[in-house]
Amino acid sequence: MSPSSSETVRATAGVVAENGDQITALFYASMLADHPELLRLFNKGNQATGEQPRALAASVVAYAGSLIDPDAPSFHHVMQRIAYKHVSLGIKPQQYTIVGHYLLGAVGEVLGDAVTPQIAEAWNEVYWLFATQLIAEETRLYQQAGVDASHPLRPYRVVRRIDETQDVISLILEPADGGQLPAISPGQYVSVFVDLPDGGRQPRQYTVSSTALGPRLQITVRRVRGINGAPDGQVSSYLHDAVQPGDLLDVSVPAGDFVVQSSDGPLLLASAGAGITTVLPIVEHIARTQPKRTVIVAHADRTAQDHALRETVLHVARELDDFTAYTWYETLDPGNDRSRQGFMDLSEVPLPDDVQVFTCGPLPFMRHVRSTLLARGIPADRIRYEVFGPDLWAAQIPAEDRGDR
Ligand SMILES: Cc1cc2nc3c(=O)[nH]c(=O)nc-3n(C[C@H](O)[C@H](O)[C@H](O)COP(=O)(O)OP(=O)(O)OC[C@H]3O[C@@H](n4cnc5c(N)ncnc54)[C@H](O)[C@@H]3O)c2cc1C
Numbered sequence: 417m418s419p420s421s422s423e424t425v426r427a428t429a430g431v432v433a434e435n436g437d438q439i440t441a442l443f444y445a446s447m448l449a450d451h452p453e454l455l456r457l458f459n460k461g462n463q464a465t466g467e468q469p470r471a472l473a474a475s476v477v478a479y480a481g482s483l484i485d486p487d488a489p490s491f492h493h494v495m496q497r498i499a500y501k502h503v504s505l506g507i508k509p510q511q512y513t514i515v516g517h518y519l520l521g522a523v524g525e526v527l528g529d530a531v532t533p534q535i536a537e538a539w540n541e542v543y544w545l546f547a548t549q550l551i552a553e554e555t556r557l558y559q560q561a562g563v564d565a566s567h568p569l570r571p572y573r574v575v576r577r578i579d580e581t582q583d584v585i586s587l588i589l590e591p592a593d594g595g596q597l598p599a600i601s602p603g604q605y606v607s608v609f610v611d612l613p614d615g616g617r618q619p620r621q622y623t624v625s626s627t628a629l630g631p632r633l634q635i636t637v638r639r640v641r642g643i644n645g646a647p648d649g650q651v652s653s654y655l656h657d658a659v660q661p662g663d664l665l666d667v668s669v670p671a672g673d674f675v676v677q678s679s680d681g682p683l684l685l686a687s688a689g690a691g692i693t694t695v696l697p698i699v700e701h702i703a704r705t706q707p708k709r710t711v712i713v714a715h716a717d718r719t720a721q722d723h724a725l726r727e728t729v730l731h732v733a734r735e736l737d738d739f740t741a742y743t744w745y746e747t748l749d750p751g752n753d754r755s756r757q758g759f760m761d762l763s764e765v766p767l768p769d770d771v772q773v774f775t776c777g778p779l780p781f782m783r784h785v786r787s788t789l790l791a792r793g794i795p796a797d798r799i800r801y802e803v804f805g806p807d808l809w810a811a812q813i814p815a816e817d818r819g820d821r
């Protein structure tokens with residue numbers, strides 16, 4: 417970035433951050449009003465709860481910070497996460513011009529006369545530096561996956577539907593074109609696009625919960641129920657209520673960097689609720705490729721009956737030489753003396769010194785896991801996480817803990 421823009425961004429980053437929510441709310445409202453076709457791309461639930469505007473605002477301000485502060489934590493991981501999400505949604509380079517127009521327009525409108533031409537120019541530079549890097553990374557990821565960004569989806573046929581628990585189903589999918597599955601790293605997700613009964617179309621991300629089914633892949637979906645007057649989850653309800661074997665779903669290429677590296681080090685997989693969907697494919701992969709590797713799984717759920725994929729994980733783990741499982745349930749059945757009652761508490765669980773941690777579940781759960789493990793001396797760069805929503809985590813963890821970025 418040019419030195420004069422750097423100075424301007426340094427001087428105005430605070431005020432842009434303070435007004436970030438307002439800027440992004442206005443940006444989305446005006447962009448979606450003028451480009452209603454984008455409603456089929458953006459997650460309506462995240463718009464309603466404001467999570468997506470906050471994630472975008474936080475990322476732009478954090479990126480500006482990384483440009484002006486040589487000591488800022490590496491931005492690589494955030495960039496990767498956004499690029500993967502965009503690729504799973506089929507975002508195209510030309511759409512950056514639309515987003516830039518409305519985002520920079522909203523900065524001008526919210527900050528009003530405070531925005532001099534010099535300030536507008538400096539933030540334009542920040543946006544396009546960010547956009548250029550994202551476009552380059554997304555182009556690389558499309559190429560790597562052998563996908564044309566103008567046709568990013570492939571129809572998959574639902575071949576089987578399994579009731580895992582009262583609120584969780586698995587759908588087994590195979591490419592409807594008769595072709596092969598793409599390469600899937602365990603822990604990656606796909607975006608699934610559904611045509612809803614109201615005529616709308618919506619994408620959601622689902623982890624590939626098993627990659628051990630030959631030419632098929634599996635997703636496992638928890639039904640999201642609305643609480644305190646909020647509506648039930650749109651796509652999860654639709655998948656539960658309407659989708660049957662024989663139906664077709666549009667599915668993206670696998671995406672995401674929540675992927676275990678093939679070192680020999682011990683692994684702790686700490687999950688809660690729907691986060692279990694990341695555990696099974698990782699355990700399957702280790703059983704297939706490194707059965708001597710130490711694996712510890714720790715899972716928290718409301719009750720044993722809500723704990724999806726439990727038996728499947730235990731079954732696959734029989735092929736591992738060194739496997740331990742811990743469970744915590746908020747409500748424990750009488751006589752269940754193998755599980756612990758309450759929320760997950762990793763303070764007493766024996767862990768090898770060099771353990772690598774992969775954690776997936778609701779944000780408060782992951783924050784708790786992380787602070788317990790940091791207190792036990794596990795360095796932040798050995799703790800990886802996956803958020804099942806826009807990545808607010810990056811914006812919310814204290815700066816001193818961001819060693820994993
Ligand atoms: C990388 C990744 C991997 C994932 N993997 C899985 C997985 O393996 N399994 C799985 O089950 N899920 C997974 N998810 C979550 C999944 O993508 C969906 O977010 C989830 O299924 C909910 O989608 P929905 O359409 O049912 O809910 P939405 O309709 O998106 O609603 C989400 C929430 O917003 C609330 N809401 C919606 N509209 C309003 C409103 N107007 N006012 C107030 N509140 C509102 C709803 O009550 C609900 O609590 C993953 C997400 C990500 C990002």
Ligand code: HEM
Nearest residue numbers: 457458459462468471472475511512515546547805806807
């Ligand atoms: C520099 C420009 C951009 C930035 C900084 C940016 C940033 C982000 C961020 C931080 C997320 C959330 C990622 C996560 O889940 O953790 C996101 C998701 C998303 N982005 Fe972008 N983005 C940009 C450009 C675009 C463009 C050009 C489009 C296309 C219209 C787009 C469409 C989307 C969609 C549809 C999502 C998912 C929304 C959801 O799930 O609610 N983005 N982006």
